Amino acid sequence: GIVAKQVMKSAGIPTPEWVTFEQAMAGEILAAPPLIIKSVWEHASVGLDDDSIVHDLSMLASRMLARRESLGGTCFAERFIDGREFNVALVTRPGSSDPEVLPVAEMRFVGYEDGRPKMVGYKAKWDENAFEYKNTVRAFDLAPEDAPLVERLKEISIRCWHAFALAGYNRVDFRVDAEGNPYVLEVNTNPCISPDSGFTAMFRQAGMTLPQLMSRVIEECLAADR
Numbered sequence: 001g002i003v004a005k006q007v008m009k010s011a012g013i014p015t016p017e018w019v020t021f022e023q024a025m026a027g028e029i030l031a032a033p034p035l036i037i038k039s040v041w042e043h044a045s046v047g048l049d050d051d052s053i054v055h056d057l058s059m060l061a062s063r064m065l066a067r068r069e070s071l072g073g074t075c076f077a078e079r080f081i082d083g084r085e086f087n088v089a090l091v092t093r094p095g096s097s098d099p100e101v102l103p104v105a106e107m108r109f110v111g112y113e114d115g116r117p118k119m120v121g122y123k124a125k126w127d128e129n130a131f132e133y134k135n136t137v138r139a140f141d142l143a144p145e146d147a148p149l150v151e152r153l154k155e156i157s158i159r160c161w162h163a164f165a166l167a168g169y170n171r172v173d174f175r176v177d178a179e180g181n182p183y184v185l186e187v188n189t190n191p192c193i194s195p196d197s198g199f200t201a202m203f204r205q206a207g208m209t210l211p212q213l214m215s216r217v218i219e220e221c222l223a224a225d226r
Contacts, residue, residue, distance in 0.1 A: 001040045002076055004164075004187055011163040013156060015184045016079040016175075021068065024061045024077065033057055036080040036119070037067050048121035053080055081175035081183050085109075085120060087138075088157040088172045089191075089202040091213060092220045099161050099170075101154045103140050103205040105198065110135045138198060140205050153182055160187050167224075168217045171199055 008015040017031035021040075037052045037060075052067075054060050060077060067075050085107040090099040109118040112135065124132035142150060157172040164187055171191040176182045191199040193210065203213050 005078070007163055008160070008184055008187075011159065013159055013163060013184055014182060016081055018076055018078040019060070020076050021064055021074045024064050027061070029057050029060060031077070031079045034080040034082070035060060035077040037064055037075055037077045039067070039071050040074045040076055048119065049123065050117050050121075052119075052121070053117050080117075080119075081177050081185075082118065083178055084176045085118075086153055086174040086176065086182075087198055087202065088153050088174065089199055090157055090161055090166065090170045090172065091203065091208075092168055092216050094216060094219050094223070097162075098158055099166070100206075101157060102202045102208075104142065104150050104153055105202055105205075106139050106142060108137045108139050110137055138201055149176065149180060149182070156182060156184065160184065164189070167220060169193070169199065169203075169213060171202075 002018065002020060005015050005018055019029050019031050019035065023029065033055050035054045035057075036048075037054060038048065051063075054063055054077065064075055064077065087105045087107065089102040089105075091102060093100045107120055112118050120136060121132060123130035124136040127133050153172075153174055156174075160166070160172050161170065166187075166189060169191070171188040173185045173188065174182045175185055191197065193199050193213070200210070203210075
């Protein structure tokens with residue numbers, strides 16, 4: 001949410017420029033379009049759909065009002081980065097202040113025609129019959145030329161770990177623009193670890209089991225109490 005973005009800005013961590021609900025109502029819009037409207041309080045991509053993208057700034061206030069009424073809570077807008085999307089999973093590492101960074105995953109938007117927003121919205125996560133669900137694919141087979149970008153994503157993720165004083169297991173979500181610049185969308189401090197979740201896919205890709213993951217978290221908690 002907004003507080004997280006303020007923390008990132010203070011720490012020099014790249015994140016898309018944003019507009020609060022109050023700023024939008026006052027016409028104080030400093031971010032360039034297109035913008036994407038997000039809920040401040042909802043999680044799991046609730047409320048994220050094609051209508052969340054705003055290209056005409058004159059429509060932003062009315063669209064944010066409608067979104068607030070439909071979701072029952074306030075919202076904000078941030079610059080929509082039309083590019084690639086990556087997830088970086090972090091796991092506590094006993095004896096080290098830095099976390100272990102698990103294999104980086106890319107969310108690929110397969111067969112998306114021009115004009116269809118490429119994003120992991122509500123349909124992509126939860127509607128099994130939707131095009132977005134079937135055609136948004138997690139992949140670990142990144143090209144060799146992506147190696148510098150992957151290292152950059154890992155470095156920024158570790159900075160997020162320290163900036164937010166994270167612990168246990170976390171996930172950092174990125175978008176990367178056409179020039180290769182990464183932006184942190186979200187720092188998820190309690191990502192889902194159900195069998196079909198993205199975080200589970202990442203720790204399995206690292207050769208880790210759920211008991212091993214939980215053992216690390218428990219060990220960290222016990223050490224903190226000593």
